[in-house]
Amino acid sequence: xxxxxxxxxxxxxxxxxxxxxxxxxxxxxxxxxxxxxxxxxxxxxxxxxxxxxxxxxxxxxxxxxxxxxxxxxxxxxxxxxxxxxxxxxxxxxxxxxxxxxxxxxxxxxxxxxxxxxxxxxxxxxxxxxxxxxxxxxxxxxxxxxxxxxxxxxxxxxxxxxxxxxxxxxxxxxxxxxxxxxxxxxxxxxxxxxxxxxxxxxxxxxxxxxxxxxxxxxxxxxxxxxxxxxxxxxxxxxxxxxxxxxxxxxxxxxxxxxxxxxxxxxxxxxxxxxxxxxxxxxxxxxxxxxxxxxxxxxxxxxxxxxxxxxxxxxxxxxxxxxxxxxxxxxxxxxxxxxxxxxxxxxxxxxxxxxxxxxxxxxxxxxxxxxxxxxxxxxxxxxxxxxxxxxxxxxxxxxxxxxxxxxxxxxxxxxxxxxxxxxxxxxxxxxxxxxxxxxxxxxxxxxxxxxxxxxxxxxxxxxxxxxxxxxxxxxxxxxxxxxxxxxxxxxxxxxxxxxxxxxxxxxxxxxx
Amino acid sequence: xxxxxxxxxxxxxxxxxxxxxxxxxxxxxxxxxxxxxxxxxxxxxxxxxxxxxxxxxxxxxxxxxxxxxxxxxxxxxxxxxxxxxxxxxxxxxxxxxxxxxxxxxxxxxxxxxxxxxxxxxxxxxxxxxxxxxxxxxxxxxxxxxxxxxxxxxxxxxxxxxxxxxxxxxxxxxxxxxxxxxxxxxxxxxxxxxxxxxxxxxxxxxxxxxxxxxxxxxxxxxxxxxxxxxxxxxxxxxxxxxxxxxxxxxxxxxxxxxxxxxxxxxxxxxxxxxxxxxxxxxxxxxxxxxxxxxxxxxxxxxxxxxxxxxxxxxxxxxxxxxxxxxxxxxxxxxxxxxxxxxxxxxxxxxxxxxxxxxxxxxxxxxxxxxxxxxxxxxxxxxxxxxxxxxxxxxxxxxxxxxxxxxxxxxxxxxxxxxxxxxxxxxxxxxxxxxxxxxxxxxxxxxxxxxxxxxxxxxxxxxxxxxxxxxxxxxxxxxxx
Numbered sequence: 001x002x003x004x005x006x007x008x009x010x011x012x013x014x015x016x017x018x019x020x021x022x023x024x025x026x027x028x029x030x031x032x033x034x035x036x037x038x039x040x041x042x043x044x045x046x047x048x049x050x051x052x053x054x055x056x057x058x059x060x061x062x063x064x065x066x067x068x069x070x071x072x073x074x075x076x077x078x079x080x081x082x083x084x085x086x087x088x089x090x091x092x093x094x095x096x097x098x099x100x101x102x103x104x105x106x107x108x109x110x111x112x113x114x115x116x117x118x119x120x121x122x123x124x125x126x127x128x129x130x131x132x133x134x135x136x137x138x139x140x141x142x143x144x145x146x147x148x149x150x151x152x153x154x155x156x157x158x159x160x161x162x163x164x165x166x167x168x169x170x171x172x173x174x175x176x177x178x179x180x181x182x183x184x185x186x187x188x189x190x191x192x193x194x195x196x197x198x199x200x201x202x203x204x205x206x207x208x209x210x211x212x213x214x215x216x217x218x219x220x221x222x223x224x225x226x227x228x229x230x231x232x233x234x235x236x237x238x239x240x241x242x243x244x245x246x247x248x249x250x251x252x253x254x255x256x257x258x259x260x261x262x263x264x265x266x267x268x269x270x271x272x273x274x275x276x277x278x279x280x281x282x283x284x285x286x287x288x289x290x291x292x293x294x295x296x297x298x299x300x301x302x303x304x305x306x307x308x309x310x311x312x313x314x315x316x317x318x319x320x321x322x323x324x325x326x327x328x329x330x331x332x333x334x335x336x337x338x339x340x341x342x343x344x345x346x347x348x349x350x351x352x353x354x355x356x357x358x359x360x361x362x363x364x365x366x367x368x369x370x371x372x373x374x375x376x377x378x379x380x381x382x383x384x385x386x387x388x389x390x391x392x393x394x395x396x397x398x399x400x401x402x403x404x405x406x407x408x409x410x411x412x413x414x415x416x417x418x419x420x421x422x423x424x425x426x427x428x429x430x431x432x433x434x435x436x437x438x439x440x441x442x443x444x445x446x447x448x449x450x451x452x453x454x455x456x457x458x459x460x461x462x463x464x465x466x467x468x469x470x471x472x473x474x475x476x477x478x479x480x481x482x483x484x485x486x487x488x489x490x491x492x493x494x495x496x497x498x499x500x501x502x503x504x505x506x507x508x509x510x
Numbered sequence: 511x512x513x514x515x516x517x518x519x520x521x522x523x524x525x526x527x528x529x530x531x532x533x534x535x536x537x538x539x540x541x542x543x544x545x546x547x548x549x550x551x552x553x554x555x556x557x558x559x560x561x562x563x564x565x566x567x568x569x570x571x572x573x574x575x576x577x578x579x580x581x582x583x584x585x586x587x588x589x590x591x592x593x594x595x596x597x598x599x600x601x602x603x604x605x606x607x608x609x610x611x612x613x614x615x616x617x618x619x620x621x622x623x624x625x626x627x628x629x630x631x632x633x634x635x636x637x638x639x640x641x642x643x644x645x646x647x648x649x650x651x652x653x654x655x656x657x658x659x660x661x662x663x664x665x666x667x668x669x670x671x672x673x674x675x676x677x678x679x680x681x682x683x684x685x686x687x688x689x690x691x692x693x694x695x696x697x698x699x700x701x702x703x704x705x706x707x708x709x710x711x712x713x714x715x716x717x718x719x720x721x722x723x724x725x726x727x728x729x730x731x732x733x734x735x736x737x738x739x740x741x742x743x744x745x746x747x748x749x750x751x752x753x754x755x756x757x758x759x760x761x762x763x764x765x766x767x768x769x770x771x772x773x774x775x776x777x778x779x780x781x782x783x784x785x786x787x788x789x790x791x792x793x794x795x796x797x798x799x800x801x802x803x804x805x806x807x808x809x810x811x812x813x814x815x816x817x818x819x820x821x822x823x824x825x826x827x828x829x830x831x832x833x834x835x836x837x838x839x840x841x842x843x844x845x846x847x848x849x850x851x852x853x854x855x856x857x858x859x860x861x862x863x864x865x866x867x868x869x870x871x872x873x874x875x876x877x878x879x880x881x882x883x884x885x886x887x888x889x890x891x892x893x894x895x896x897x898x899x900x901x902x903x904x905x906x907x908x909x910x911x912x913x914x915x916x917x918x919x920x921x922x923x924x925x926x927x928x929x930x931x932x933x934x935x936x937x938x939x940x941x942x943x944x945x946x947x948x949x950x951x952x953x954x955x956x957x958x959x960x961x962x963x964x965x966x967x968x969x970x971x972x973x974x975x976x977x978x979x980x981x982x983x984x985x986x987x988x989x
Contacts, residue, residue, distance in 0.1 A: 178920035
């Protein structure tokens, strides 16, 4: 039974309109009413997005729940949305994390709470839009529009250096995206349409592909972020309010990976092939070098930010290693594994990094410090919190039975098929990740109570326990039983690999 | 078609402008609003006349010196709408300061008459006539605040430089006449394309024409007057200069370069590339250093005019449509931004320093939001109209095979984003210096809200305005 509702459009527009409502009607309501309404809207959007999951057919790579309308008549720009097995998990992640974020800002945000909640709801709608757009220009509109609420969230509710951080965040991302716009316009010139499917099938020469690939690379690499364009991320994370950090880490970073999957790989497969060693090198630098950088951080949020960059290195590694795997084994099935690993890693990192930032947020709300040195012996006063944080730290370090393990393991496994040394370097993250996460955990949670204020800490309240508990369930669920996730994306990933395997050069020469 | 019927909107406008002048002189003391309402009614009548007849193909009148076509009619309608909108802002500004304002409306109407002539010119002389009517009215509008030193300085500078630019334009026209023996743009079009042997002289003339056009648009290196005039003039005058006359200048560029000198397209394309890059660069970079909001917006205008040229230089029908779309959207955005300065101003302060915006989100969340829309739109961030304007011209540039130019343009817009972001930073992230709420009349609040929301609405649904621009420039298609 399929209701004939534009479910996907509801997932995009309900939060945007709801967010506007909360901002403008909320200024006259009490804070309690604002929060309650925001929560109701976010839960409603999540439930609607579950309809997508329920009605999704995992046996086909076709775009489902597609909606198509003319947007700009004169130039064939369309409001064209739909999901496949790659976009759907990310959309569900988005609607899920938004509830968490609304909950996390519950009592913490006192200044302009209606604008805070509204901004996150609008952001949610735009992010779902990014993951479901099938028209390149629509994608670009959502992609850029998303910067506006995030810019305001960091700038209004952020820490002391928030203005620097948020302008850096905006300009960095803008730099990448404007070149992507030029690339999209060039593709439009070749195809006469902004339809993503046509862009994916158009023939391009090797030079064209390389220029386009590099323009896309700038846009997506900044977002992922890949070394060496990652420097905005630690600043943005440190200064952002907890909710902002969670959304940045859990969802926004995934857009870079998603962009590679939707744009770079299928539109410029030959350029991706010829530049893959460059991409792998950048990924491995992120994994290893940024892992070391994370080790020396004194600020907990900064440490988790660097750990995010390192983990996202796995995503890009998994995406671009497929050519080497194919060269080694001659089997595209094996190559698909790397991409699946990257996808699992993205989803899992969404939960884990979100949870880690929430943990830091819990401490920050109580002590107003993120410095590792200010803590110590937290377990004495916050045993429940210590237990949750232990789970998430272990997951961040990639302990088996947590979701962090699954993604990393699949990527390492497929890297091994390509080359022993790739796998070797990638595996160092298991040591480094354990080192920086658990060392931080040890210094913050265990040991003597170094600061008299720590002795006065109160343990998690019901709201915080519920939020962290939900995330803990998700981390364990996908750690023990990742099959639903893998099944959902399997056919779509295979379809993607088929597309990438098809060189565009032979067609271009004709 | 009868000549008089063709020029009926212009005649009506002239009649109303004279009526406004007389009304203000004789009953202005007793009924201060008389001039305003008379001007409004006049504008609406003109608008109705313009809308009632849109010619299918170009029609010529007055011995071929006047031209009635779709581009002209559409541009004229947009200009009248913008002028009427600006009157609401002007009324509030002058009323707050208890200044007499009758002559502002009549001067603005004479200027509008000049603009309308300019965009329907089919002869070099008509162009010059319209241009001078427009310019002289604007010089006097800037100078109306005769007690203000900076306003007088601005008017003087504007006048001297403007006269120089007019001289250049005339010089170029005289060369054109010398080579081709005609002032008529339609004849010029044919004679220029066949005069291969006089190419050098024609290009020489073209350079001077471009100087005149660039001056009117405020394009580097003929932009010197823009910051001073924008800052020195009373805010509603600045707002006026920044809106409809830009459309007229675009119309003039279209008439001269496309309707008249299409044969030299290869030459003016190259020149426009240089002018465009210079404008985008100088405008965007110098805007960063400004502390005065009006001055910052002046440099931002210079940059925007660089983007405007991107559409024209692609020398295709849809390229002109892109430029037309750009200039219309730009005029709307700039009107809103100056409108906000008028809203914030009070009897004692112009509120035109950047610091006056500090903490606006606390003093007035709604108008901070409107300004946020306008600034993001100017920066070219979707989903606002300014994005589509940039997108449209960039698309045309890429289509015309200037991919490198598109890359340069987006890099400059990245630089430009910084100073627009700074405005938003001031409004949203900083604490207010003053805490009193924003005071303004209801109708100004309404007009400004509509103005800001129109930028948002055009961003969400740009299709209609794009179609209008595309169909207006359709006659240029075979070229």
